Amino acid sequence: MPQKLDVAYFTMEIGLSSEIPTFAGGLGVLAADMMRGAADIGTNVACVTGCWRYGYLHQNLRPDGTQNYEEISWDPSKKLKKLPQTVTVKVEGRDVTVGCWQLDLQGAKRSVPIYFLDTNIPENNPEDRDITKNLYGGDVGMRIKQEIVLGIGGVRMLRALGYDRINNFHLNEGHCSFLTLELLRERGFKDEDVRPSCAFTTHTPIKAGHDIFPYDLAWRIAGDQLPWHIKKLAGEDTLSMTQLAMTLSHDTFGVSRVHGMVSQRLLNNPRVGYITNGVHHLEWTSPEMRGLFDRYVPGWRGHPHLLHEHCRELPDDELWGAHQAAKKRLIDAVNAQGKVHFDPDRLTIVTARRIVPYKRPELLYTNLQRLREVAQGKLQIIHAGNAHPHDAFSQGVIRHIIERSGELKDAVNIAYLPNYNPDLAKLLVSGADVWLNTPTRLQEASGTSGMKACLNGVLNLSTLDGWWVEGYEMDPEAGWRIGPLAEALPTDEDTRKTDAEDLYTQLQYEVIPEYGYPKRERWIRRMKRAVGLMGTFNAQRCVEEYQAKAWTNA
Ligand SMILES: *Cc1c(COP(=O)(O)O)cnc(C)c1O
Secondary structure: OOEEEEEEEEEOOOOOOOOOOOOOOHHHHHHHHHHHHHHHHOOOEEEEEEOOOEOOOEEEEOOOOOEEEEOOOOOHHHHOEEOOOOEEEEEOOEEEEEEEEEEEEEOOOOEEEEEEEEOOOOOOOHHHHHHHOEOOOOOHHHHHHHHHHHHHHHHHHHHHOOEEEEEEEEEEOHHHOOHHHHHHHHOOOOHHHHHHHEEEEOOOOOHHHOOEEEHHHHHHHHHHHOOOOHHHHHOOOEEEHHHHHHHOOOEEEEOOHHHHHHHHHHOOOOOOEEOOOOEOHHHHOOHHHHHHHHHHOOOOOOOOOHHHHHHHHOOHHHHHHHHHHHHHHHHHHHHHOOOOOOOOOOEEEEEEOOEOHHHOOOHHHOOHHHHHHHHOOOEEEEEEOOEOOOOHHHHHHHHHHHHHHHHOOOOOEEEEEOOOOHHHHHHHHHHOOEEEEOOOOOOOOOOOHHHHHHHOOOEEEEEOOOHHHHHHHHOHHHEEEEOOOHHHOOOOOOOHHHHHHHHHHHHHHHHHHHHHOOOOHHHHHHHHHHHHHOOOOEHHHHHHHHHHHOOOOO
């Protein structure tokens, strides 16, 4: 039966839940929130992604801080519905058959189908069955094969499923740029017939995060699926997936205002705009906080923007009670490790994210003497975050943090919770008092965990980068900043020392005293302002903005 779609949303990864580990980090978690927001407002969208058997891996930590991994095996047949359709793509001249699984994501207004492409089927030889085994795994050649399956296979699969009219194709990061090649083929190789239906979002200001392939390898694997004028589209020297996406999209977006600006420079394209990310309000709010909003912000489930107008009506004692209930759950989880004893009434700082150098999770330990003076038994700190199995440097950062926590034992309790995943993230973003974020300026594209914290009345303490530039500007009472204002954004110089000093100063003179006041009036007022920000930084607003600016082809 012929079907129509307004938007086909392509993404290499999607992080719907800890039980479907087809994602590595924030990019996938964001894609899932986008689809939830779309299902709530009724966007006619379908998502195309990969059925990775191994995405995110289970992290274990040894007492000395060495991490090791277990692969989490999951069985798609237990979570997804197998579809009968198959399509083929060419890899190294062979036909590779691509199958598909479906999951329906139910929102307030509509159900959004998520299609997971899979080469692990009997028609394929063992080598090709492994194309959809490891997300971002293998060598450059494997990455090209995976992206052929996602981009070209994805468009063909949508056609096989009966979507004969698709108005807009969205490229969530450059991994899916090969979809434009299939559209070119469908439309007689006319660039101008493809461009109006494609929009592209770039997600990282780090150069290494952009896929670049040598042409000889790309030709050997993709063959004549690459059109004759590929160098005109994707770059003369190497095949840049970002360049290909920009050339064949009518618009390119960054994921926050600052990131849009940085991307203009990085991608040498003054036309890059931005749509600031958002998180799904129901997904990330603790049950206690949801109950409170149900009572005092009626309608917020369908209309999260109401959080902005009504956040001040939340009664102090009930807000604090809901927060403490969520906090108790987190403290219990820390204490259950049996290594340290945390106190539910002590100021608790959490810093949790994928461990990569630019996020600087160890910044707090730059000056141990200063930290001792500041903490004075008034602080407890929780870390979480996985390092990539091949990233020895970041694994060292985890060991470093755990060593510092031993040295500081007498002055401040520090815990490292293993295996950061969406379930643990929910516990952390609702149970913290302060959400600490310390990226090197201009390197955090958006960051979304701080938004999840706001939903729960948790206060951000963050360098001004990514979304927090806008959040802090909208309401400086909703949290604190570390380091200079956005206007004075330093670019290359090493700001580690000055940022660390400012972090200690903020803790000593702002954060710790405010938490310590007997009735915490000022603190609770800030909590409401944090909730208020989420009238803006929610997934629904984000999707609406995409509809207005990106998915405009009718
Ligand atoms: C929200 C989330 C992220 C992204 O958070 P950032 O602030 O961008 O680091 C990554 N991993 C998990 C499990 C999350 O829930």
